[in-house]
Amino acid sequence: MSGFPTLFWKEVLRFWKVMFQTVAAPVLSALLFLVVFAQALEGRAGAPGGATYGEFLAPGLVMMSVLQNAFANSSSSLIQSKITGNIVFVLLPPISHVEFYCAYVLAAVVRGLVVGAGVLAATALFVDLRPVAPLWSLAFALVGAAALGALGLLAGILADKFDQVAAFQNFIVLPLTFLAGVFYSVRTLPGFWQAASHLNPFFYMVDGFRYGFLGVSDFPPLASFAIAAVSLGALTALALALLSSGYKLRG
Amino acid sequence: MTYAIETVNLEKRYGALAALSGVSLAVREGECFGLLGPNGAGKTTFISIVAGLVRASAGEARVLGADVVREYRRARRLLGVVPQELVFDPFFTVRETLRFQSGYYGLRANDDWIEEVMHHLDLADKADANMRTLSGGMKRRVLVAQALVHKPPVIVLDEPTAGVDVELRQGLWRFVRRLNRDGHTIVLTTHYLEEAEEMCDRIAMLKAGRIVALDSTKNLLATFSGFVLKLRLDRERLPAELGAAVLAQEGTRFTLRLRDLPELEGVLHRLREAGVGIAEFELRPPDLEEVFLRVMERH
Numbered sequence: 001m002s003g004f005p006t007l008f009w010k011e012v013l014r015f016w017k018v019m020f021q022t023v024a025a026p027v028l029s030a031l032l033f034l035v036v037f038a039q040a041l042e043g044r045a046g047a048p049g050g051a052t053y054g055e056f057l058a059p060g061l062v063m064m065s066v067l068q069n070a071f072a073n074s075s076s077s078l079i080q081s082k083i084t085g086n087i088v089f090v091l092l093p094p095i096s097h098v099e100f101y102c103a104y105v106l107a108a109v110v111r112g113l114v115v116g117a118g119v120l121a122a123t124a125l126f127v128d129l130r131p132v133a134p135l136w137s138l139a140f141a142l143v144g145a146a147a148l149g150a151l152g153l154l155a156g157i158l159a160d161k162f163d164q165v166a167a168f169q170n171f172i173v174l175p176l177t178f179l180a181g182v183f184y185s186v187r188t189l190p191g192f193w194q195a196a197s198h199l200n201p202f203f204y205m206v207d208g209f210r211y212g213f214l215g216v217s218d219f220p221p222l223a224s225f226a227i228a229a230v231s232l233g234a235l236t237a238l239a240l241a242l243l244s245s246g247y248k249l250r251g
Numbered sequence: 252m253t254y255a256i257e258t259v260n261l262e263k264r265y266g267a268l269a270a271l272s273g274v275s276l277a278v279r280e281g282e283c284f285g286l287l288g289p290n291g292a293g294k295t296t297f298i299s300i301v302a303g304l305v306r307a308s309a310g311e312a313r314v315l316g317a318d319v320v321r322e323y324r325r326a327r328r329l330l331g332v333v334p335q336e337l338v339f340d341p342f343f344t345v346r347e348t349l350r351f352q353s354g355y356y357g358l359r360a361n362d363d364w365i366e367e368v369m370h371h372l373d374l375a376d377k378a379d380a381n382m383r384t385l386s387g388g389m390k391r392r393v394l395v396a397q398a399l400v401h402k403p404p405v406i407v408l409d410e411p412t413a414g415v416d417v418e419l420r421q422g423l424w425r426f427v428r429r430l431n432r433d434g435h436t437i438v439l440t441t442h443y444l445e446e447a448e449e450m451c452d453r454i455a456m457l458k459a460g461r462i463v464a465l466d467s468t469k470n471l472l473a474t475f476s477g478f479v480l481k482l483r484l485d486r487e488r489l490p491a492e493l494g495a496a497v498l499a500q501e502g503t504r505f506t507l508r509l510r511d512l513p514e515l516e517g518v519l520h521r522l523r524e525a526g527v528g529i530a531e532f533e534l535r536p537p538d539l540e541e542v543f544l545r546v547m548e549r550h
Contacts, residue, residue, distance in 0.1 A: 001357030092303070250305060
């Protein structure tokens with residue numbers, strides 16, 4: 001039998017055992033964003049399709065939390081194991097690089113979805129959300145979380161210290177999620193920034209996820225999904241290549 | 252013939268540094284094999300390559316005939332490794348740690364064996380304690396237990412008694428001896444040469460990535476005929492003519508090599524002549540430490 005189910009389960013338990021930090025805290029952060037921004041901008045910021053600003057913002061915050069937490073799970077777990085040395089426990093057994101990838105990325109997807117569900121439940125207290133195409137949202141959440149889980153795995157493999165993973169998170173993941181149209185519709189941006197937003201793969205994930213709730217989007221959802229899926233495919237190929245070569249994991 | 256561990260011209264280079272230079276070694280099934288050498292000799296690199304933790308630059312390594320790269324799944328199932336570093340996962344208890352380790356090998360209904368291993372290593376009382384709360388010695392036992400959860404026929408222990416108190420060290424060796432009696436092949440590295448002398452059937456000595464001695468413990472000891480004289484003197488300098496016989500010196504403590512007993516009379520005479528006072532005196536046959544020092548000196 002394969003070691004994959006155990007490694008996957010261990011990765012899930014790892015974040016679940018410290019859920020105040022890994023689940024409750026990001027839910028609270030997203031809720032604060034909703035309360036502050038919706039309060040400040042309701043009626044002032046435009047939302048497409050006749051939605052209120054709160055109805056526009058809430059799905060964006062859910063997807064932002066999914067993406068950030070999926071990244072945080074795989075990257076922090078791997079760098080922690082590398083720094084403390086307990087990575088040896090998963091390198092010694094007969095676990096293939098594909099099983100290794102699947103376990104870390106699936107656990108990251110679980111964390112992303114758990115936090116996303118928490119944010120969704122919490123925002124429902126303030127905003128009346130009625131998804132018109134929930135399967136679209138689910139599909140984007142799954143692909144987006146997997147892509148960020150794979151990106152987190154890459155960051156964990158490449159980094160030699162916590163500081164480098166934090167830099168990856170603060171200088172790449174955080175800006176790209178914030179600038180992915182979570183807080184505003186990119187259509188309201190000046191031409192240059194609108195074009196720049198379209199270079200950000202996270203924009204398609206957030207926009208597609210929001211489409212499932214509002215039924216309107218800045219970009220055609222099928223095209224967004226294709227871009228998100230290609231991003232996931234590219235990150236997966238890169239992560240598998242590094243894992244297979246043993247780069248920075250097997251001397 | 253299938254060996255428990257077999258390496259052929261194993262090499263590992265880190266840039267210009269050669270950590271291993273053509274190490275060929277065959278550990279027989281059922282034996283207790285010692286790997287000795289000073290720090291940086293390549294012992295851990297050797298073990299890491301066999302365990303699949305490090306990729307060799309050249310050469311081959313097999314565990315019971317399974318190539319550690321091409322047939323890595325079979326090779327890793329056959330091997331249990333106790334790493335040198337005292338590593339643990341702070342999120343889990345002892346039992347969880349062992350269940351996970353067992354699951355990584357695809358063994359998900361293994362509680363009976365896990366309980367038995369915990370019992371033999373005196374871990375049963377700590378089964379539900381978080382790894383963080385354990386003493387260093389207890390953590391070391393968990394590492395040993397983790398290496399045994401999948402019942403590997405070949406067990407490698409990399410410095411298992413480093414930084415461990417005497418009581419645990421003895422308990423650990425009793426357990427290792429038992430595993431060896433039960434048919435497990437044991438490969439160990441240790442800094443305590445008396446332990447290697449007591450435990451190992453055969454010994455390989457490594458220096459700067461090369462094997463500089465490989466023989467049965469008995470033969471290695473026999474190569475050093477004569478006696479070893481240990482002295483504690485009232486000063487840190489010996490008469491110059493005795494310098495050639497000195498094997499080791501630590502402050503006022505000297506270890507001298509003597510070919511025969513008449514040579515002892517000559518040494519004592521010279522010390523008396525030079526007015527050197529002797530505070531302690533011990534004469535005995537050589538042990539592995541002297542063999543080790545001599546081999547290292549020669550290469």
